[in-house]
Amino acid sequence: MSDNFLTVNVVTPNGIVYDHHAVIVVARTTEGELGILPNHVPIIAPLAIDEVRVKRTDSDSHVDWIAVNGGILEFRDNVLSIVADSAERERDIDVSRAERARQRAEKLIEEAKAHENIDELRRATVALHRAINRINVSKHS
Template sequence: MEQYLTVNVVTPNGLVYDHHAVIVVAKTNNGELGILANHAPIIAPLDIDEIRIKRTDSDEHVDWVAINGGVIEVRDNIVTIIADSAERARDIDITRAQRAKQRAEETIEKAKEKSDVDELRRAEVALHRALNRINVSKHR
């Protein structure tokens, strides 16, 4: 009998995802991490990236979640992702994400003109978040 993981994605606004899975793939600060049932306990910081959650052995049952940084904890076949913010692919408003991308690109140009390093860094993070949401939305 196949063992499953329980996967929870939580943000300050509440629970975004709660399901069973056979594998979870997330990008940590040190690279990609694949988690199967009976994985050793681990806590790791997460990058702004997508989380891939495969619910069955079939490729038809894959859920995608865009996260904007956070932490992943694995213990006793429970995967808990505490994210700054997160959206399932099906919930992403692509028009809003594209507007955020455009605003970030404009802010980057202005920050470069003013040589404002702090504003440039914030705009680059905003751009990365918008691009992540756009990319994850393509997995609907």
């Protein structure tokens, strides 16, 4: 185990999305933004729908961006594991598909408001946040 980098793994039900060494990772938990450096204290935290930024060890300036749609972050022994409901690297995001998802979610929100359907409004709002997150992360590629 090296003391000057950490290993980052992002896993979804569909498999491994990301596996690299990094000097810092920044993620948004449900309590706020969290930066993880090598030798950080062990932590487990629930993730918000947001981007994860990874500064890799093989580049002084390159940052990998990953759209994460909820999940759990665990760090111990210089290994950061993210188990996410779904996740995509910026280079893998289909922007037109994400845009269509955003439009569908906005339509569902309007319909849910018109029918005063709180459950459907919550689901559509989450879908909208996921689509917007994917669109925002795709702009970093």
